[in-house]
Amino acid sequence: xxxxxxxxxxxxxxxxxxxxxxxxxxxxxxxxxxxxxxxxxxxxxxxxxxxxxxxxxxxxxxxxxxxxxxxxxxxxxxxxxxxxxxxxxxxxxxxxxxxxxxxxxxxxxxxxxxxxxxxxxxxxxxxxxxxxxxxxxxxxxxxxxxxxxxxxxxxxxxxxxxxxxxxxxxxxxxxxxxxxxxxxxxxxxxxxxxxxxxxxxxxxxxxxxxxxxxxxxxxxxxxxxxxxxxxxxxxxxxxxxxxxxxxxxxxxxxxxxxxxxxxxxxxxxxxxxxxxxxxxxxxxxxxxxxxxxxxxxxxxxxxxxxxxxxxxxxxxxxxxxxxxxxxxxxxxxxxxxxxxxxxxxxxxxxxxxxxxxxxxxxxxxxxxxxxxxxxxxxxxxxxxxxxxxxxxxxxxxxxxxxxxxxxxxx
Amino acid sequence: xxxxxxxxxxxxxxxxxxxxxxxxxxxxxxxxxxxxxxxxxxxxxxxxxxxxxxxxxxxxxxxxxxxxxxxxxxxxxxxxxxxxxxxxxxxxxxxxxxxxxxxxxxxxxxxxxxxxxxxxxxxxxxxxxxxxxxxxxxxxxxxxxxxxxxxxxxxxxxxxxxxxxxxxxxxxxxxxxxxxxxxxxxxxxxxxxxxxxxxxxxxxxxxxxxxxxxxxxxxxxxxxxxxxxxxxxxxxxxxxxxxxxxxxxxxxxxxxxxxxxxxxxxxxxxxxxxxxxxxxxxxxxxxxxxxxxxxxxxxxxxxxxxxxxxxxxxxxxxxxxxxxxxxxxxxxxxxxxxxxxxxxxxxxxxxxxxxxxxxxxxxxxxxxxxxxxxxxxxxxxxxxxxxxxxxxxxxxxxxxxxxxxxxxxx
Numbered sequence: 129x130x131x132x133x134x135x136x137x138x139x140x141x142x143x144x145x146x147x148x149x150x151x152x153x154x155x156x157x158x159x160x161x162x163x164x165x166x167x168x169x170x171x172x173x174x175x176x177x178x179x180x181x182x183x184x185x186x187x188x189x190x191x192x193x194x195x196x197x198x199x200x201x202x203x204x205x206x207x208x209x210x211x212x213x214x215x216x217x218x219x220x221x222x223x224x225x226x227x228x229x230x231x232x233x234x235x236x237x238x239x240x241x242x243x244x245x246x247x248x249x250x251x252x253x254x255x256x257x258x259x260x261x262x263x264x265x266x267x268x269x270x271x272x273x274x275x276x277x278x279x280x281x282x283x284x285x286x287x288x289x290x291x292x293x294x295x296x297x298x299x300x301x302x303x304x305x306x307x308x309x310x311x312x313x314x315x316x317x318x319x320x321x322x323x324x325x326x327x328x329x330x331x332x333x334x335x336x337x338x339x340x341x342x343x344x345x346x347x348x349x350x351x352x353x354x355x356x357x358x359x360x361x362x363x364x365x366x367x368x369x370x371x372x373x374x375x376x377x378x379x380x381x382x383x384x385x386x387x388x389x390x391x392x393x394x395x396x397x398x399x400x401x402x403x404x405x406x407x408x409x410x411x412x413x414x415x416x417x418x419x420x421x422x423x424x425x426x427x428x429x430x431x432x433x434x435x436x437x438x439x440x441x442x443x444x445x446x447x448x449x450x451x452x453x454x455x456x457x458x459x460x461x462x463x464x465x466x467x468x469x470x471x472x473x474x475x476x477x478x479x480x481x482x483x484x485x486x487x488x489x490x491x492x493x494x495x496x497x498x499x500x501x502x503x504x505x506x507x508x509x510x511x512x513x514x515x516x517x518x519x520x521x522x523x524x525x526x527x528x529x530x531x532x533x534x535x536x537x538x
Numbered sequence: 539x540x541x542x543x544x545x546x547x548x549x550x551x552x553x554x555x556x557x558x559x560x561x562x563x564x565x566x567x568x569x570x571x572x573x574x575x576x577x578x579x580x581x582x583x584x585x586x587x588x589x590x591x592x593x594x595x596x597x598x599x600x601x602x603x604x605x606x607x608x609x610x611x612x613x614x615x616x617x618x619x620x621x622x623x624x625x626x627x628x629x630x631x632x633x634x635x636x637x638x639x640x641x642x643x644x645x646x647x648x649x650x651x652x653x654x655x656x657x658x659x660x661x662x663x664x665x666x667x668x669x670x671x672x673x674x675x676x677x678x679x680x681x682x683x684x685x686x687x688x689x690x691x692x693x694x695x696x697x698x699x700x701x702x703x704x705x706x707x708x709x710x711x712x713x714x715x716x717x718x719x720x721x722x723x724x725x726x727x728x729x730x731x732x733x734x735x736x737x738x739x740x741x742x743x744x745x746x747x748x749x750x751x752x753x754x755x756x757x758x759x760x761x762x763x764x765x766x767x768x769x770x771x772x773x774x775x776x777x778x779x780x781x782x783x784x785x786x787x788x789x790x791x792x793x794x795x796x797x798x799x800x801x802x803x804x805x806x807x808x809x810x811x812x813x814x815x816x817x818x819x820x821x822x823x824x825x826x827x828x829x830x831x832x833x834x835x836x837x838x839x840x841x842x843x844x845x846x847x848x849x850x851x852x853x854x855x856x857x858x859x860x861x862x863x864x865x866x867x868x869x870x871x872x873x874x875x876x877x878x879x880x881x882x883x884x885x886x887x888x889x890x891x892x893x894x895x896x897x898x899x900x901x902x903x904x905x906x907x908x909x910x911x912x913x914x915x916x917x918x919x920x921x922x923x924x925x926x927x928x929x930x931x932x933x934x935x936x937x938x939x940x941x942x943x944x945x946x947x948x
Binding site for chain 1: 553556557560587590591593594595596597598599601602603605606608609610612613615616617618619620621623624629630631633635636657680681682
């Protein structure tokens with residue numbers, strides 16, 4: 129088999145961990161597989177570099193930021209290749225560029241456009257274990273880009289897809305995907321298997337196991353992904369296409385996301401084209417809007433539009449929105465950051481009714497007010513006061529009996 | 539004018555120093571010049587990375603070592619560009635590759651083969667201050683290379699030559715080139731001007747002001763270089779073509795080099811082709827041999843050949859030489875590392891006799907034994923016991939009255 133193994137920051141946190149990773153890679157090779165390794169920066173390195181940038185500049189250029197941050201993964205890839213060679217196996221470190229990862233020019237969150245695999249394939253044929261610096265790519269104009277936080281997951285899945293790998297293993301510091309964050313919900317249970325779609329919803333909820341875009345990529349190209357721990361031999365969780373079993377499980381997991389901010393545009397004239405104008409401006413700035421709620425205007429003249437964006441983009445979005453407010457003839461803009469989005473996810477929701485109602489009821493019973501609601505086929509999310517985030521996940525986990533394996537639940 | 543400014547590791551040692559460098563660059567721009575900045579890694583970074591490499595591997599691959607080490611300069615170039623932008627000027631960081639620095643594939647000490655300047659010229663035309671990551675280049679096969687210790691000097695001089703710059707300023711932590719190391723000789727005097735050739739001899743002697751190969755490059759392409767301090771406004775030392783003034787100065791400086799090891803091949807049959815065979819093997823391994831001394835064989839049958847190589851290459855050379863010994867039918871090989879090369883340098887030697895004799899006499903008067911001698915047109919070097927290195931420089935500095943400006947000496 130050709131296996132892509134991705135090791136995150138905690139898995140390569142120091143020299144001993146890097147040696148352990150080398151051992152794990154060599155073990156896989158000895159089992160008869162070819163391996164492409166994708167590594168993150170050593171834990172803390174990226175934050176250290178961001179901190180340096182903010183010390184020299186109040187508003188660092190994103191192009192230079194990418195050049196800066198990409199160095200962390202380059203260091204780890206070189207060290208990991210050396211550690212593998214020390215164990216007597218041929219290894220070759222490749223930068224994002226050398227791996228042929230071409231992206232658009234949206235610095236700090238570039239999208240992969242194509243991967244040219246000639247060099248990697250040649251190296252694999254020559255018996256090298258390849259160690260790719262994750263998180264980074266290059267534009268056609270030869271500028272270094274990065275793929276956004278957690279971008280090494282995307283590197284791994286995209287490389288697995290481009291090389292037609294049989295499996296993409298994401299090694300991290302948890303041993304799989306849980307029904308909820310075990311730090312918050314002591315009874316959280318590890319799942320053996322989860323569908324891409326559920327994983328996508330959980331990832332976008334801030335269950336920090338897999339980066340959202342890497343899951344989107346895995347869906348699109350049907351890359352089988354396993355999430356497992358580099359600190360244990362636990363088999364992990366397989367993220368794969370939905371099968372019949374999964375549909376029986378109504379709710380697979382509960383999670384919250386504290387990384388959203390809510391912006392409300394007040395007193396917007398209730399006429400066509402307003403929302404389009406507002407959200408086009410935000411989309412043009414490459415800001416991802418999550419929930420959008422438009423309240424019904426009672427007098428038919430003006431309405432409030434609320435929406436959520438990642439907290440990191442909140443200031444930029446506020447400024448942008450304030451700029452458009454006059455044009456929209458709206459009354460004003462308000463930003464609220466003390467919020468959390470709590471959600472339940474499960475492919476079985478499609479065929480089971482009453483799930484949303486049970487969620488609202490559970491929150492109400494515990495006096496948690498719902499600020500906004502959004503739903504998808506397999507998810508129900510409620511925006512609540514941030515102080516209730518942990519409590520909400522715990523009571524939902526209980527309410528939907530997630531601690532118990534589904535087979536035993538029915 | 540187009541000025542290339544190179545800032546070494548101590549000049550960009552921390553955030554405050556990087557900000558100071560940005561200020562210095564902007565000051566030059568405000569004086570009406572275009573500026574290309576070349577930066578080293580922050581002081582200590584390269585050693586830190588080398589140390590990490592040796593922790594994971596007893597013999598790290600040189601290709602991966604280059605990838606690892608090149609990250610230090612990339613970090614500084616990005617941070618410096620950000621710091622310049624913070625002062626309100628357009629800046630663009632360029633990696634070695636983006637600067638178009640193509641090298642051969644001799645990792646860890648690659649030679650520059652060509653520099654493609656399109657991108658840099660375009661950026662300069664668009665009003666950018668360019669900040670280049672020093673010390674690094676790229677091969678035609680897209681592998682990252684480094685130019686050896688002090689390689690950022692070479693980057694700067696080569697870029698100055700390729701861009702036809704009017705001046706190349708090397709900013710360091712000393713304010714110019716001295717008649718001797720002021721830490722060893724309290725009376726050492728800063729020179730206003732020095733010829734390329736003298737600088738070359740001093741650089742190769744371990745006067746750590748300018749990297750040897752950067753001086754060779756400056757000679758070849760006649761790049762005017764100024765060595766000056768980034769910590770003061772002192773005008774520094776101009777390194778330039780020899781002029782008539784200079785010829786009047788017999789000795790310009792005295793220095794030692796402790797970075798050499800002596801290898802002696804004993805009992806070599808005295809027949810043609812032996813030396814060629816020996817030194818070809820060493821040259822093929824890209825090891826630079828400095829002094830070569832062959833003792834006259836009294837019986838006409840066997841002789842000893844001694845030569846010096848950089849200490850970093852001594853083990854490798856010893857192994858190589860031991861391999862050739864049988865083939866040479868020699869008796870054995872010995873390595874001696876407790877030696878220093880002490881030298882006096884000056885273009886005036888060409889037209890003044892007795893300089894070498896005075897040097898030998900001075901050393902003899904202080905009981906310092908000479909192990910080997912080598913001379914060039916403008917230099918006399920003696921190999922001595924390392925424990926006398928500092929003493930030798932001090933007494934030679936005195937003997938040739940280097941503390942006194944030449945104009946006052948005659």
